Amino acid sequence: MMILVTGGAGFIGANFVLDWLAKSDEPLVNLDVLTYAGNLDTLRTLDGDQRHVFVRGSIGDSELVTQLLTQYKPRAVINFAAESHVDRSIHGPEDFIQTNIVGTFHLLEAVRAYWGELEEDSRQNFRMLHVSTDEVYGSLTKDEPAFTETHRYEPNSPYSASKAASDHLVRAYHHTYGLPVLTTNCSNNYGPYHFPEKLIPLMIVNALAGKTLPVYGDGQQIRDWLYVKDHCSAIRRVLESGKLGEVYNVGGWNEKPNIEIVHTICALLDELRPRPDGASYRSQITYVTDRPGHDRRYAIDASKLQRELNWKPAETFETGIRKTVQWYLDNQDWVVNVQSGNYRDWVEKNYNERHA
Template structure:
């Protein structure tokens, strides 16, 4: 029975990781989450009663809390997902991104290093610090070709991606300088169930369902590579479990779509499932708006390294995964309605996420 400390486990990707690890039946999960606006304990309802799951509300920047937690729980690995992650929010308020993504990661690394140094034997040899990052640290790509590899130079475009790039560099420095056994991963855009409604896909699903306008940045030509969150959770488990120390792994779905194609596909799926009145289509709700500053043109992931070395491959196509995602939101109003009605008012944010 291994024990994994997951930071940010009440977020979108983090909760999928927690559900996946608990579902294995051989892993104890300690979920450390600050429960900021995007952290939602309801995303963990299916595992909350498991004796293998333990939730701790707290901040990765609280050095005493993290040190005490490591000493008490004695994890075999840390999977670090806690981060501020919304590009539009980073443009409006970059300070929170520096505090969480850079300073918070530094403090977590410092506590992890002290903990690792206190281990011995097999526990020390087997310990891993897995830092989960994004393809946005690489900047963007031309529309007509190329893909990010693990050797692509960093070229972040937004305060969010700059803060994640900085955290990646700190993790690598803790390995090179202090010997902390780290692994890193950089993923493409995730989608799936329990996705906070400020991001592109859930926002479009819910706005379209409610007959609201669907604002799209520019002409919707920006391209993203889409990865189902449950495929990502499996990949992260592989990287943490058998990834080579000091290595990084790009994780992508090999499913590129323009933002406009994504929005139109959602409209069509909803029209099939919940036909709108009056003979209109939900594509009629699409409105093009002024582009955001520093909006990256295209992301694409070359995932051949993780496929070749760790044997992971995405199981969901974008078509199958998007259909399942739309159905999940139709069937789980209990999860998203309180967010839409209370803590979140999302017509402005997320109109071209990623």
């Protein structure tokens, strides 16, 4: 028995792969196209591990996906593969349409054909789990209740619109063809191996490099923060016992404004790696022009997952963010290796060209 993981060299996917093999001897095939955010350094500890089969390729490559399904006969497919940064989708939406919508379609078609040829017992036990985001639900005001699984989809960026479309395709393949699917919609993840374009790793990396800490607008955008290893445990639980065709929201019960996140990171760095001049890292904070269509608040109600599958996060934000900052302090080689020329060009385009 084995599983097929797509996008398993990205931030969440790689953490899932590492956790899966740490907790199980069941092997997996890891399919990843290795864009700028796909990083095999994250999986270096698995070099030589026969349980991990890495294949470079895209979910949009129907022939390759079909070949892998036929050769390895996985009992489940877990789809992490996606273009995933809102800012990048604003600058270049086409990649998001191709990967998140067209790619998901090709993956679904290949999986449907494979599933249709399985023997009855294997057909009954097979699962496809699609990993999505809370951003498909749009934005909340300060006092609105958190997103539930029945909240109307109101995506506000090319990224979230493309993910919403992929969610709808997955749902349609269940209701039209009977494909045994599960969908999870998660809140903002953070933790080890996070590519330093997202808020938390960017603040840590810039602070240590003596650079400015760019905060969009007034910094009062609110997000629910989920430690990535908690997300991995939720996915395993949904895969194990989730009801077919259902959606499960995964959140950390940690709503915080962005500026509070930045202040927390600065305080931890002041404690763990003080600046040579004795000043606080908070002196590096700079407010920059907000991005277009920036959603004001996301909040996940994960009570369905807790009620039906007995899952809840193990980490508080306080314990998770301390582990995260310490990990970046202890793994500077990894940070240096992922900061390619493409990444530096992106940071300059997205932040340095904004007016402070």
